Amino acid sequence: MEFNCNENEKYLRHRVIKWRRLSLILFAAPLLLAQAPAPDLILSNGKVVTVDERFTVAQAVAIRGDHIVAVGSNQEIARLAGSNTMRIDLKGRTVIPGLIDNHMHLLRAATTWTRETRFDGIESRKQAIEMLRARAKALGPGEWVYNIGGWIHQQFADDPRPFTREELDKIAPDNPVALQESYYEIFLNSRALVLLKIVPNAPDPPGFQPGWIVRDASGRPTGIVQGDIAGTRAVTSKLPRVTADQLEASSVTLVRDMNRAGLTSFGVPGCDQNVLELFQKWKAEGKLNVRVFCIDGAAAATPEQVNRSLEQIAHTKLFQGDTFIDSIFFGESVYSPLHDPMFQLKSNPPPDQLEQWRRMASAIAAAGLPLHVHAELHDTINAFLDQIEAINREHPIKQLRWTLAHVNQIDAPQIERMKKLGMYAAVHPWAVTNGAIMHEGFGDGAYDMPPLKTLQDSGIIWGLGTDGTAANQTLPFVTLYFAVTGKMVGGVKVNRQTLSREDALIAHTRRNAFLVFQEDYLGSIQPGKLADLLVLDRDYLTVPADQIRDIKPVITMVGGRIVYGAE
Numbered sequence: 001m002e003f004n005c006n007e008n009e010k011y012l013r014h015r016v017i018k019w020r021r022l023s024l025i026l027f028a029a030p031l032l033l034a035q036a037p038a039p040d041l042i043l044s045n046g047k048v049v050t051v052d053e054r055f056t057v058a059q060a061v062a063i064r065g066d067h068i069v070a071v072g073s074n075q076e077i078a079r080l081a082g083s084n085t086m087r088i089d090l091k092g093r094t095v096i097p098g099l100i101d102n103h104m105h106l107l108r109a110a111t112t113w114t115r116e117t118r119f120d121g122i123e124s125r126k127q128a129i130e131m132l133r134a135r136a137k138a139l140g141p142g143e144w145v146y147n148i149g150g151w152i153h154q155q156f157a158d159d160p161r162p163f164t165r166e167e168l169d170k171i172a173p174d175n176p177v178a179l180q181e182s183y184y185e186i187f188l189n190s191r192a193l194v195l196l197k198i199v200p201n202a203p204d205p206p207g208f209q210p211g212w213i214v215r216d217a218s219g220r221p222t223g224i225v226q227g228d229i230a231g232t233r234a235v236t237s238k239l240p241r242v243t244a245d246q247l248e249a250s251s252v253t254l255v256r257d258m259n260r261a262g263l264t265s266f267g268v269p270g271c272d273q274n275v276l277e278l279f280q281k282w283k284a285e286g287k288l289n290v291r292v293f294c295i296d297g298a299a300a301a302t303p304e305q306v307n308r309s310l311e312q313i314a315h316t317k318l319f320q321g322d323t324f325i326d327s328i329f330f331g332e333s334v335y336s337p338l339h340d341p342m343f344q345l346k347s348n349p350p351p352d353q354l355e356q357w358r359r360m361a362s363a364i365a366a367a368g369l370p371l372h373v374h375a376e377l378h379d380t381i382n383a384f385l386d387q388i389e390a391i392n393r394e395h396p397i398k399q400l401r402w403t404l405a406h407v408n409q410i411d412a413p414q415i416e417r418m419k420k421l422g423m424y425a426a427v428h429p430w431a432v433t434n435g436a437i438m439h440e441g442f443g444d445g446a447y448d449m450p451p452l453k454t455l456q457d458s459g460i461i462w463g464l465g466t467d468g469t470a471a472n473q474t475l476p477f478v479t480l481y482f483a484v485t486g487k488m489v490g491g492v493k494v495n496r497q498t499l500s501r502e503d504a505l506i507a508h509t510r511r512n513a514f515l516v517f518q519e520d521y522l523g524s525i526q527p528g529k530l531a532d533l534l535v536l537d538r539d540y541l542t543v544p545a546d547q548i549r550d551i552k553p554v555i556t557m558v559g560g561r562i563v564y565g566a567e
């Protein structure tokens with residue numbers, strides 16, 4: 001136990017020393033550049049939004065190998081060119097750092113990605129229906145047409161209605177259809193109901209609690225299944241995944257879709273082993289196009305499991321990887337009975353469960369492990385902070401970057417407690433997708449969920465993510481649009497705690513680099529950092545705010561390699 005405690009803490013201290021050394025190199029950069037070999041690539045004639053500490057805007061960037069060697073004016077950077085230096089004329093386009101989602105269930109998504117018909121960012125119901133029709137036709141009769149979250153019917157600006165069983169029967173008469181809205185409910189057609197054995201005048205099949213399967217007065221299932229995460233899982237656990245030999249193709253498509261959306265790095269809760277092995281293989285071949293930082297570790301569900309977990313936690317080693325793949329946090333659950341369901345309105349964490357939570361978290365602190373934990377409802381956040389304050393007196397957590405994730409109901413006093421503890425906030429505005437449902441549940445209180453401005457004004461280090469791909473949509477420019485306008489997908493205003501474009505971008509880049517322990521390498525366009533960047537089709541800083549969601553990268557670069565190019 002002692003050994004590992006020291007190992008993890010030693011690593012974290014080492015990072016601080018390394019950063020100091022790197023700072024010295026950065027300050028000495030102009031001198032070193034004179035003797036350095038020429039860059040491989042120069043991007044010039046652009047608006048380079050570096051997102052450095054002073055939010056400097058430059059014209060050009062020079063890249064050698066996988067990292068940035070210089071940032072400056074067109075003339076300064078042109079002088080560095082050698083005979084083999086490639087050039088890209090940005091033609092005035094805006095460049096920003098590659099976007100980082102600090103919490104997306106990315107690897108899990110690979111197991112269904114190419115089987116799903118995703119509605120992320122689709123704001124027309126007509127278009128969604130066309131996609132379903134086309135998919136049913138392409139798959140052929142009898143095959144499941146489905147998606148697992150990432151959308152909500154209120155996003156269809158042209159016609160924000162739920163789907164009915166009869167309508168889905170018409171759209172895909174020969175296919176079972178299951179469309180999951182966030183984790184809120186699932187719309188099924190008649191074929192799907194039959195396959196799932198959800199039939200009139202018969203008991204609910206095993207796995208469903210009373211009330212989850214919505215029935216009309218005559219006992220006939222309407223096609224809607226509710227029940228929050230547990231209810232939707234009772235259905236989606238029965239949907240087909242990609243086969244073992246389709247997994248690589250599905251993962252390739254997933255990564256490409258993420259690169260196309262502007263994402264280059266991820267905090268990933270629960271790194272599925274099968275998919276991680278593929279990513280390891282690609283890394284070895286020099287063709288891994290995203291960076292993956294795992295939030296891993298098994299939560300306990302009973303006091304007996306806690307007994308067993310304590311030993312495992314003591315032997316957990318993080319930070320054995322590199323800037324492409326690493327494990328960085330224990331998370332995202334500690335003691336699963338205290339994992340807030342998504343659409344619950346209020347919690348009341350019982351003392352006996354908190355006692356088990358504390359045994360786990362105390363062992364995590366004693367082992368010197370960073371913790372990234374799902375904490376959503378106000379009273380749950382308070383209860384966790386009570387426990388953490390007590391743990392901190394025995395095993396200080398200040399250097400461990402303990403992070404509360406989601407925090408939709410966090411308030412100013414809680415943020416102050418976190419700051420005193422040296423904690424951070426990974427913010428995943430579920431309201432981007434679920435804003436309308438949240439307003440039904442919380443009334444006007446939902447306008448402050450999450451309280452982005454309060455977080456920003458507090459000075460706590462916090463970053464933006466989605467918690468996709470089921471709970472929320474996955475597109476980072478939709479998240480930035482939400483942060484700047486307070487509008488959910490589809491355009492309805494659901495949040496009043498809006499941010500400046502600059503602060504929103506910092507939260508999706510440099511702050512997230514810190515939240516995934518990569519602040520030395522990622523999050524801004526600066527000499528010495530890895531060349532992860534986006535060339536955009538329009539200027540994030542000046543485009544009308546409502547168009548932020550429509551911004552598309554024309555080039556996405558990871559480690560100096562162009563991984564996506566629209567032209």
Ligand SMILES: [Zn+2]
Binds near residue numbers: 332374406467
């Ligand atoms: Zn969570």
